[in-house]
Amino acid sequence: KEAKGSLLYLDGVSVAFDGFKAINNLSMVLKPGEMRAIIGPNGAGKTTMMDIITGKTRPDSGYVIFDGEIDLTQHDETDIAAMGVGRKFQKPTVFESHTVWDNLELALNRKRGVFSTLFYKTTGKDREQIDEILETIRLIARRDELAANLSHGQKQWLEIGMLLAQEPKLMLVDEPVAGMTDSETDETAKLLREIAKTRSVVVVEHDMGFVRNLDVKVTVLAEGSVLAEGSLDHVSANEKVIENYLGR
Numbered sequence: 001k002e003a004k005g006s007l008l009y010l011d012g013v014s015v016a017f018d019g020f021k022a023i024n025n026l027s028m029v030l031k032p033g034e035m036r037a038i039i040g041p042n043g044a045g046k047t048t049m050m051d052i053i054t055g056k057t058r059p060d061s062g063y064v065i066f067d068g069e070i071d072l073t074q075h076d077e078t079d080i081a082a083m084g085v086g087r088k089f090q091k092p093t094v095f096e097s098h099t100v101w102d103n104l105e106l107a108l109n110r111k112r113g114v115f116s117t118l119f120y121k122t123t124g125k126d127r128e129q130i131d132e133i134l135e136t137i138r139l140i141a142r143r144d145e146l147a148a149n150l151s152h153g154q155k156q157w158l159e160i161g162m163l164l165a166q167e168p169k170l171m172l173v174d175e176p177v178a179g180m181t182d183s184e185t186d187e188t189a190k191l192l193r194e195i196a197k198t199r200s201v202v203v204v205e206h207d208m209g210f211v212r213n214l215d216v217k218v219t220v221l222a223e224g225s226v227l228a229e230g231s232l233d234h235v236s237a238n239e240k241v242i243e244n245y246l247g248r
């Protein structure tokens with residue numbers, strides 16, 4: 001009942017690996033159209049939390065309710081992706097020998113379950129959609145460039161674009177600015193804020209300058225549970241948070 005009206009509702013989620021509780025009674029609510037930053041020291045459970053949401057890891061207990069009604073713990077990774085949960089891993093995995101445009105076209109066709117462009121003709125509407133994505137990811141001028149020739153940051157943006165082509169309702173993004181230049185990092189904050197106007201986004205990130213730029217509610221994880229939640233200023237004034245970061 002409480003899950004109603006939320007996009008993502010984690011309630012009492014726990015998972016143990018060989019008796020070690022990586023996620024321990026974790027609860028979190030994300031509203032439709034909300035962007036959230038997840039921070040926390042190494043080993044806090046951030047990756048495991050993403051793995052649980054995407055169905056890669058099944059929790060031992062608790063609920064993960066998507067879109068107010070679907071319990072994701074009862075579905076597998078493929079189903080969950082098809083329901084509109086997209087994930088971007090830290091390392092970009094774009095097709096280097098293809099152009100920026102072709103990468104996006106492939107991503108669009110992948111959503112349709114078409115594995116070869118031989119069997120599907122890209123329509124004018126598809127091209128419009130790709131152009132829109134190119135604008136969003138700041139790569140319109142590089143559409144015909146081979147992905148191999150992009151900077152590390154631009155490859156990250158291209159991969160975000162490939163995720164957008166699949167039109168997820170919820171986008172999970174793992175350390176998007178790792179290895180980026182300062183200006184790429186600033187641009188990424190802007191870009192994600194634009195993306196979050198039309199969908200919910202969860203960003204796991206270590207770069208506090210970037211998190212500050214995102215200007216969103218922050219959830220601090222430690223030892224598999226929520227330690228604090230609120231604005232970055234609010235959580236960074238929290239004694240427990242300070243102890244947890246400085247104590248390591």
Ligand code: ADP
Nearest residue numbers: 017018022040041042043044045046047048049
């Ligand atoms: P974070 O992403 O915040 O650094 P993780 O979710 O990767 O944290 O890990 C949380 C804890 O769970 C760590 O102590 C890690 O060693 C442990 N862990 C994660 N996955 C596994 C696994 N498959 N088997 C055993 N332990 C794991």
